[in-house]
Amino acid sequence: MKSQYFTEEHELFRQSVRQFFDKEVVPNADKWEQERRIPKEIFQKMGEQGYLGINFSEEFGGINADFWYSVVFLEELGRTNLAGFTTAVSVHQYMAINHIAEVGSYELKQQYLAPAIRGEKVAALGITEPGTGSDVANITTKAERDGDHYVIxxxxxxxSNGTYGDFITLACKTAxxxxxxxxxxxxxxLDAPGVTRTKLNKMxxxxxxxxxxxxxxxxVPLSNIIGQENMGFYYLMGSLQLERLVAAIMAxxxxxGIVDHTLQYLHERQAFNRPLAKFQVIRHTIAELSTEIEMARQMVYNSCWLHSEGEVIVKEASMAKLYASELVNRTVDRCLQFFGGYGYMEDYPICRMYRDARVGTIAGGTSEIMKEIISKVVIDGVKFGAVYQGNNKKSTAK
Ligand SMILES: Cc1cc2nc3c(=O)[nH]c(=O)nc-3n(C[C@H](O)[C@H](O)[C@H](O)COP(=O)(O)OP(=O)(O)OC[C@H]3O[C@@H](n4cnc5c(N)ncnc54)[C@H](O)[C@@H]3O)c2cc1C
Incomplete structure (x- = not known):
């Protein structure tokens, strides 16, 4: 579909990313799901293509492209419909190393950002604790100064990326x-003495x-602080709008993809001597879902445009994440129904899509928290300021 947001160069980039994922990722989906991990080599392969430093400085190996290249990359990630993979990659690039790129020291950039952009080191982001998730201000992990080190x-x-990742951008209380x-x-x-990792079993x-x-x-050396001490909450809040936008872009x-996958089945499967695609109730459901997906797409693009213009998009990113993640759940719930009993079978990808969708309204800020943020803006008139926005270089698109 023609779009006002993407140039010919963006679309060429899309083709190369799509070819890469179609060759290197999609055929491995079942294997990686069964092995419960993504091989590290795929990060290196993405690094070689420049896919892990899209908006980061060339000095550290990035390609310093405008934000719409990230939008293309994230859309193609989402198109793989392999949410485990998309999470691993998006957390690495847009939630963990972006803080180092924004406010990290030159040494941290050399030591962590550059190898992460090359895909040699995999990054995680550590905010959530067993006792607190939504309420970030109440974290209790402590980093106390001891000479030229913090003791954590x-x-x-x-x-995410916690078991096999190499380092973590860790939120700690320093005061x-x-x-x-x-x-x-x-x-x-993550291999430092005193770090213990336990892999969790997920739905x-x-x-x-x-x-x-x-x-x-x-x-940990004091020099591992990202930006200024005691500014972490504001850095996190500054980047959470990007995190939410990223989730919405991929959703x-x-x-x-769920609708397209279902349409194939609706054309093939017969009932009462007709393809399922001929039953009006099914057609209307697909029509409704397609309309909502288009609404979500335009809402997300508008938020991306505002972001690339340097606007603070706390409200828009929260709305986009809320709407898009809830929409994925509605979509897969209705589509799975059309597969009948086969939809409940692990051999059918719709089954995995159903399981994968559920956490979209929880991870990266729950739907309830999105509504809280939106309420603060639209009811209480709260205005959020910029800390840093990350990755919001303007496009060359007219
Ligand atoms: C698969 C997966 C991957 C994740 N990856 C990461 C990661 O890489 N890094 C990381 O730091 N975290 C990660 N998370 C954590 C995720 O961001 C949190 O689970 C999420 O923010 C919710 O926190 P919580 O689980 O502690 O729930 P809680 O905060 O305990 O919330 C429980 C329920 O109460 C509701 N609630 C809480 N406060 C309010 C309120 N004020 N008003 C109304 N309702 C409220 C919530 O919406 C929710 O329904 C991941 C989670 C999952 C499941």
Missing amino acids: NGSKTFI PQMGMGGISLIVVD GWHSSDTAEISFDNVR VPGAQ
């Missing part, structure tokens, strides 16, 4: 008495590894 104690849970103003982001090597997203990680007197082609 505490635990994190539900951490526990200061609440949200006492949080810092610190880079921690879906099987190919992404998700871990509980405990930190027992883990010593739209995910929903579209």
Whole structure:
């Protein structure tokens, strides 16, 4: 479909990303799901293509492209309909290393950002703890100064890339008495002494590894602080709008993929001497879902445009994440129904899509939290300011 947002160059980039995923990822979906992990080599292959540093500086190996290249990349990720893989890659590039790229020191960029862009090191983001998820200000993992080191104690849970990843952008309390103003982001090597990782067993997203990680007197140089001490909460809030936008961008082609996959079945499967695609009730459901997907797509593109114009899009990103992730769930629930009993069988990809969709309204901020944020803006008139926006270079598109 023609779009006002993408240039010919963006579309050429789309073709190359699509070919890459069709060759390197889609055929491996079942294997990676069964093995409950993604091989690290796929990160290296993406690194070689420049896919892991799309908006980052060339000095550290990035390609310094405009934000619409990221939109293309994320849409193609979503199109794989392999949510475990899309999570691993999007967390790495848009939720973990982006903080280092934005405010990290030159040394941190050399030591962690550059190898992450090359795909040699895989990154995780550690905010959620066993005792608190939505309420970020109440985390209790502590980093205390001891000479030229921090000593870290505490635990994190539900951490994507947590088992096989190489390092984590860790949210810790450096001034526990200061609440949200006492949080810092610190880079921690995941093989450091005192780090214990336990892989978690999930309903879906099987190919992404998700871990509980405990930190027992883990010593980290003071120089591993990302940006300024005690600014971590604001950095996180600044990037959460990008995180939510990223989730929404990937959700739209995910929903579209579910419909496209279902349409194939509706044309093939017969009942009462007709293909299922000829039953009006099914046709109307597909028509409704397609309309909603198009609405979500336009909403997401508008949010991307505002983001690329440097606007603070806390409200728009929250709305886009809320609407798109709920839509994926509605879409897969209705589509699975049309597969009849086969939809409930693991051999059918719709079964995995159903399992994978469920967490979309939970991870990266729940639907309830999205509604809380939207309410604050539209009811209470709260205005959010920019901390940093990340990745929002303007497109050359007219
Ligand atoms: C597969 C997976 C991968 C994840 N990856 C990561 C990761 O890489 N890094 C990371 O840091 N975290 C990660 N998470 C954690 C995720 O972001 C949290 O699960 C999420 O933010 C919710 O936190 P919680 O699970 O502690 O739920 P809680 O905060 O305990 O919430 C429980 C319920 O209460 C509701 N609730 C809470 N507060 C309010 C309120 N004020 N008003 C109304 N309702 C409310 C919530 O919406 C939810 O329904 C991941 C989670 C999963 C499942």
